[in-house]
Amino acid sequence: MQPIISVSKLSKTYAGGFLALKNIDLKIHCGEIFALLGPNGAGKTTLISIICGIVTPSTGIVLADGHDIVRDYRAARSKIGLVPQELSTDLWETVWDTVSFSRGLFGKPPNPAYIEKVLRDLSLWNKKDAEIMTLSGGMKRRVMIAKALSHEPQILFLDEPTAGVDVELRQGMWEMVRSLRASGVTIILTTHYIEEAEEMADRIGVISKGELILVEDKTILMEKLGKKQLTLHLQSPLESIPAELAGYPLELSADGNELVYTFDVQHEHTGIASLLRRLGERGIDFKDLQTNQSSLEEIFVSLVRARP
Amino acid sequence: MNVYAIKAIYIFEMARTWRTLLQSIAAPVISTSLYFIVFGAAIGSRMVEIDGISYGAFIVPGLIMLSLLSESISNASFGIYMPKFSGTIYEILSAPISPFETIAGYVGAAATKSIILGLLMLVTARLFVDFTIVHPLWMIGFLVLTSVTFSLFGFILGIWADGFEKLQLVPMLIVTPLTFLGGSFYSIDMLPPFWRTITLFNPVVYLISGFRWSFYGVSDVSVGISLSMTLAFMALCLATVWWIFKTGYRLKA
Ligand SMILES: Nc1ncnc2c1ncn2[C@@H]1O[C@H](COP(=O)(O)OP(=O)(O)OP(=O)(O)O)[C@@H](O)[C@H]1O
Ligand SMILES: [Mg+2]
Numbered sequence: 383m384q385p386i387i388s389v390s391k392l393s394k395t396y397a398g399g400f401l402a403l404k405n406i407d408l409k410i411h412c413g414e415i416f417a418l419l420g421p422n423g424a425g426k427t428t429l430i431s432i433i434c435g436i437v438t439p440s441t442g443i444v445l446a447d448g449h450d451i452v453r454d455y456r457a458a459r460s461k462i463g464l465v466p467q468e469l470s471t472d473l474w475e476t477v478w479d480t481v482s483f484s485r486g487l488f489g490k491p492p493n494p495a496y497i498e499k500v501l502r503d504l505s506l507w508n509k510k511d512a513e514i515m516t517l518s519g520g521m522k523r524r525v526m527i528a529k530a531l532s533h534e535p536q537i538l539f540l541d542e543p544t545a546g547v548d549v550e551l552r553q554g555m556w557e558m559v560r561s562l563r564a565s566g567v568t569i570i571l572t573t574h575y576i577e578e579a580e581e582m583a584d585r586i587g588v589i590s591k592g593e594l595i596l597v598e599d600k601t602i603l604m605e606k607l608g609k610k611q612l613t614l615h616l617q618s619p620l621e622s623i624p625a626e627l628a629g630y631p632l633e634l635s636a637d638g639n640e641l642v643y644t645f646d647v648q649h650e651h652t653g654i655a656s657l658l659r660r661l662g663e664r665g666i667d668f669k670d671l672q673t674n675q676s677s678l679e680e681i682f683v684s685l686v687r688a689r690p
Numbered sequence: 691m692n693v694y695a696i697k698a699i700y701i702f703e704m705a706r707t708w709r710t711l712l713q714s715i716a717a718p719v720i721s722t723s724l725y726f727i728v729f730g731a732a733i734g735s736r737m738v739e740i741d742g743i744s745y746g747a748f749i750v751p752g753l754i755m756l757s758l759l760s761e762s763i764s765n766a767s768f769g770i771y772m773p774k775f776s777g778t779i780y781e782i783l784s785a786p787i788s789p790f791e792t793i794a795g796y797v798g799a800a801a802t803k804s805i806i807l808g809l810l811m812l813v814t815a816r817l818f819v820d821f822t823i824v825h826p827l828w829m830i831g832f833l834v835l836t837s838v839t840f841s842l843f844g845f846i847l848g849i850w851a852d853g854f855e856k857l858q859l860v861p862m863l864i865v866t867p868l869t870f871l872g873g874s875f876y877s878i879d880m881l882p883p884f885w886r887t888i889t890l891f892n893p894v895v896y897l898i899s900g901f902r903w904s905f906y907g908v909s910d911v912s913v914g915i916s917l918s919m920t921l922a923f924m925a926l927c928l929a930t931v932w933w934i935f936k937t938g939y940r941l942k943a
Binding site: 396397431434435436437438455456457458459460462464466468470471472473474475479482483484485486487488489490491529 | 692694695697698699701702705706709776777778780781782783784785786787788938942943
C-alpha cells in the first residue's frame with residue numbers, strides 16, 4: 383500500500399546553522415496512529431512543521447498522499463490538519479467564527495452542520511459564541527483541534543495535544559482520536575506522556591538529536607525490547623543473596639522479603655526453571671510471585687540514553 | 691484559485707475593522723475635521739487663493755491623502771503583524787493558499803477600509819468647505835490605487851517588523867514627514883527652487899499632486915507622471931512581496 387506520508391532524506395539546518403534534522407526517512411501508513419517520541423529539542427516539531435509547510439526543508443522530499451509538499455502544496459496541504467504545540471489563538475473572535483475561518487482558509491465551502499458536529503464532539507458547543515480569550519487553556523486547545531478538523535483532513539498532526547489538559551479531558555481526546563482513526567484519518571502525534579503512546583499508537587518512532595533512531599510497531603517494540611521481571615515474595619527474609627545464585631541477575635529488596643529476577647523475554651532460555659529449582663534445593667520458599675514487563679517509558683529512556 | 695480562503699481572510703480582517711470602528715474610522719474623521727476647522731475655516735479665510743482655489747478647498751485632497759496613506763499602512767501592517775506576533779500565522783502558512791490569495795485577502799481588506807475612510811472624509815470635508823470634483827472617475831481611481839499601493843507597503847512593513855516599535859516607527863518617522871512635506875498644505879511652486887527640486891524626490895508629492903488634479907484640474911507635476919510614479923511604487927511593492935513569499939523572509943524558518 384502506498385504510504386500516506388513519505389519523507390525521504392529530509393534534513394533541516396536552521397538559519398543559525400543548527401542541524402535540527404538529519405537525513406530523515408519515514409513512511410506513515412494510511413489509517414494508522416503514529417507516535418513520535420523524543421526528548422525536548424529532538425526535532426519533532428521541526429519535522430511536523432516541515433510536512434505542514436510552516437518550515438522550509440533544507441534538503442529532501444516529502445510527499446503527502448502522493449503530492450510533493452513544495453511543488454504541489456495546494457493538494458498536499460488541503461489533506462492535512464495541524465494542531466501545533468504552542469497555544470496560539472485569536473482573542474476576540476468567537477469559537478464559531480474562528481473554526482469557520484479555518485474551513486474557508488482550507489478552501490472548503492461553508493458547512494455549518496459539520497462544524498456543529500466538530501464542536502459538539504469536542505464539548506465546545508455551548509461555547510460557540512464565546513470570545514476565545516474568555517476560554518480556559520484546555521478549551522483553547524480544543525478550539526485549535528476543532529480548527530484543525532474543520533476542513534475534514536485525511537491526515538491529522540497533533541503536536542503534544544494533551545499538554546496541560548486534565549485527565550478526564552485527556553481520556554476524551556484519546557477517544558476522539560480513536561474515532562477519527564476509525565473514520566479513516568491518519569494521525570501523527572507527539573507526546574511526552576509515554577503512557578499515551580503506549581495506549582494509543584500503532585507504531586512508534588523515536589527521534590533523538592535530529593535523528594530518527596527507531597521506527598517500530600508498538601507491540602513488537604515492547605516485546606523486542608521489553609525486559610520482564612519476576613518478583614518472588616519470600617516466606618522468610620534473606621540476609622543476602624546466596625553465593626551459589628550469584629550467576630543470576632538477582633536483586634534483594636532492602637527488607638530481604640523480595641527477590642527480583644530480571645530476564646529477557648526474547649531469550650529462549652529465560653532461566654526461570656533453573657532458578658526456581660535452585661531455590662527449591664536451597665530450601666528458600668516463596669508465598670507468591672508476579673511478573674511485570676517494562677513500560678515503553680523505560681524502553682524509551684534506555685534507548686535515548688544509549689546514544690552518545 | 692482558493693476563493694473561500696480569500697473570502698475568509700477578507701471577512702476576518704473586516705470584522706476587526708467593525709470591532710474597532712471608533713478608532714479605525716471615527717478617529718481619522720474627527721482629526722481631519724479639526725484640520726478643516728483650523729486650517730480651512732479659521733486660518734484659510736485669511737489666506738490667499740492658491741492656483742485660484744480657496745485655501746480650505748486646496749488642502750482637501752492633501753489631507754485625505756495624508757489619512758489614506760497612514761491608515762492604509764497601519765491597517766495592513768497590523769493585519770499581518772498580529773498573527774505573526776500571536777503565532778496564529780501557522781494556520782495561514784499551513785493552508786493551501788497562494789501568495790496572491792493571501793495578499794488579496796489582507797491587502798484587499800486594508801484597502802477597502804481606506805477607501806471607505808477616504809470617502810467618509812470627502813463627505814466630512816464638504817461640510818466645512820465648498821469644492822467640486824472636476825474628474826470624479828480619476829479621483830476614485832487615485833483613491834483606490836493609493837489605498838492598494840500603500841496597503842501593500844503596509845503588508846511588507848508588517849512582515850518586516852519584529853516589534854511594535856518598528857511597526858509605529860516607519861509611519862511616524864518616514865511617512866508622516868513625507869506627507870507633510872509632500873504638498874498637503876502648500877503648492878510646491880511656493881517653495882524656493884532648491885527645495886522644490888529636493889521635493890521632487892518625495893514620492894508623496896506625486897500622489898497628492900495627481901489627486902489634487904482630479905479635484906481641481908491643476909497640479910504641481912503632470913498627472914501622467916503622478917500616475918506612473920504611483921504605479922512604479924506599486925510595482926516595487928509587488929516585487930518585494932513576491933520576493934518575501936519566495937524566500938519565506940520573516941515568515942518561515
Ligand atoms: N526557528 C528556529 N531557529 C533555530 N533553531 C530552532 C528553531 N526552531 C527550533 N530550533 C531548534 O531545533 C531543535 C529542535 O526543535 P524542535 O522544536 O523540533 O524540538 P521538539 O522535538 O519539538 O522539542 P519539544 O519536545 O521540546 O517540543 C531545537 O534544538 C531547537 O532549539
Ligand atoms: Mg515540539
